[in-house]
Amino acid sequence: MSQPLKREQHLDLYYYMQLNRRLEERMVRLFRQNKIVGGLYSSLGQEAVSVGTCFALEKRDWIAPMIRNIGALLVKGVPPRDIFTQHMAKYTSPTKGKDGTSHFGDLKVRHIVSPISMLGDLIPVMTGVAMAGRYLGQNIVALTWIGDGGSSTGAFHEGLGLAAAQKAPFVLIVENNQWAYSTPVSRQVPVKNLADRAVAYGIASTIVDGNDVVAVYHATKDAVTECRAGRGPHLIEVKTMRMRGHAQHDPAEYVPKEMFEYWKTRDPIALYEKYLTENKIWDESTKAEIDARIERELDVEQKFAEDSPMPPPEFAEVGVYCDSGCHTIEADWKRAKAEVMPPRSSFDPGWKMQDLGALGEIPTAKEVAAEGGNGVRSNSAQARSTLGLPPQSFVNAPPPQRQPSPVAAQTEVTEPAEPRIPFGRGPKDKAFRESPDNPQNKSYGRSGAQGKTFRKGAPEKTFNKSGQNKSFSKNPADKNFSKGPQDKSGRR
């Protein structure tokens, strides 16, 4: 468990959550005044998720927020004017009017990757960010959010699969706000907890009350610490509730009234105010002070946005390509480049196998879950129980017969057995390389005389009748063909 928060940190959490809410309230008013160009998505009721998670990160860490993570942008230091101007399509916005909502980023200073509307795609991208950070020795963690809805995408699976395989320092916040547009989570995902899915990727997971900002903070902080220590990705499911429709146009009449009423009693800001009061972290005057400061700041920021110009039409033509010297791309190396350059990077590659892949005793699903998948620790107590037991017949079935073999005792196999000669096919097939049997030595040139030729005319027949295939079929003595020269050159 991470260090308890200090008073200033507690107050910061309140400031950012309240700033998030007040900012969005103002944007609703701007929307109704037709000052917001496109859609407006509310994170009402989810402020603790954005703020609590992002607050657990260091300045050097990277985030990629979704549309309901305005609070995370604020914690990262994005001024509210950027959010106002983005929604109002102003020339002063971070994208200068080219995109709206929270679709903007900041590579250099705040380390924010812009989302796109297609869900799930940030997961592989942030996996790449995490991998690059590790490669450059930056010791960063990459964090992004996904909704319950977006957790059904292929990109979610592909990205998390790669992150797990690479043990990337990547934290995924699965923001279960109960609704994917109009579809309840139960109709999308037939598991009780979205965190249950972490088991299948062999990564650690946590479930946390998304309306408890302190719990969210500590859960994220712990995950980030684990990640930074090189223990691989971490999935955190936060249970919360989307208190508005998908966007402003959607009255969310499909949500049962009781559900809204229940979650209203669990409003994250109200809960946190009570927590601060009960723990004597603040008093009424502190709250009033912070609230007044927020309004003062937002007045200035909103005015800036409203007074800002729209982009000039011709600006639409600018910036498709990075060709005009607009960027100098340079990685920030925190380790010696020599470590990843030959000769230090060179080695004798080959797969080290853990076992021979034989079917061992099948652990029960309960045991798998208890281990947290691939032997990875899981904080998800609920995840363990929800998987349940497999059908009795399956459990009682005798384990498949193992072949008693001395080979099975081997735990490590290194391939290939013969030494590798990089950048050449090795001395063994030099003779073949130079022989007329090698199809590469056949001339496909238009005259056959010039080497530098240009022709696609060689009929397939010639290829099929090449010496390569002949020697394969007519040379039964060459049983060890997998090591023979024919195989090595028998490339497509």
Add this chain to the structure above:
Amino acid sequence: MATTAIPKPGAITMVEAIRQAMIEEMERDASVVAIGEDIGVYGGAFKVTDGLLATFGRERVIETPIAETAIIGAACGMSFLGLRPVCEMQFIDFIACCFNQVTNFVAKSHYLWDAPVPIVIRGPSGGGVHGGPFHSANPEMYFVHTPGLKVIYPSTPSDAKGLLKSAIRDNNPVLFFEHKYLYRRLKEEMPEGDYTVPIGKAAVRRPGKDLTIISYAAMAHTAVEAAEELAKEGIDAEVIDLRTLLPLDKETILASVKKTNKLLIVHEDTRTGGIAGEIAAVVCENAFEDLDGPIERVTALDTPVPYSPPLEEHFLPNTAKVVAAARKLAKY
């Protein structure tokens, strides 16, 4: 212990040329990494990355699960930190699996939020090897139609090497199509030293005065062959090899059309929506008065690439089809 050894000089195949380009760029710049399926121990399905793992290690030669979206997404994320990943699609047909990442994330980042994505996506493409409908495609036009990308499709080993080096050094996402029919069927000596071929510049493969044949990739060779045939009949055709499809070298195209006044476009891609249509529009907009005949095109049929050799041969353009179209055009 493994060390880098550049193969001895001499004529090399396109596979070897591409491999050399990757090795040289990875040696030159530690921010260049390779990512893809089976590119390490195995050396790639076509052995383009053979030996890279031994030299540069697992951190720089990243073997991934079968997950094209993850490959492109991760490469995109890496590029945000200043790396220059070279992604391999095992067959370029599988780029369809990550179409969203390429067209929505990678292609739009610089325009929308000022984030350059200096990645290369390369892979074997094209037919003529009886690979069937999912291993023979020419999907270049999906990407030529996507602002923000660059699309390269070389026809010779030296161009492949020089253009791949340019692509790796480019600050934009570049799609690099490698025609698998050409991988090992022709050899060429590489120019000396660290040379590059500029992106966006076509090559005149054969000068001529009677008509212009524009093509690229494997069909550039077919076009040259056809021009040789036509020369026997007294028709002097100029052959242009586009090399880069996006951005299109309009200058070279228009200069040639203004000289020969007749245009034939040949491509292995299917007909409807192929680049021939775009070139025809460019020529009509800029050199209509210079034309002495209709713009002709010889392309593959508007069907998937069929598997059986007689079907595929019928599907693909060939020298005879190009010669026939050129003869017809020459009569104007």
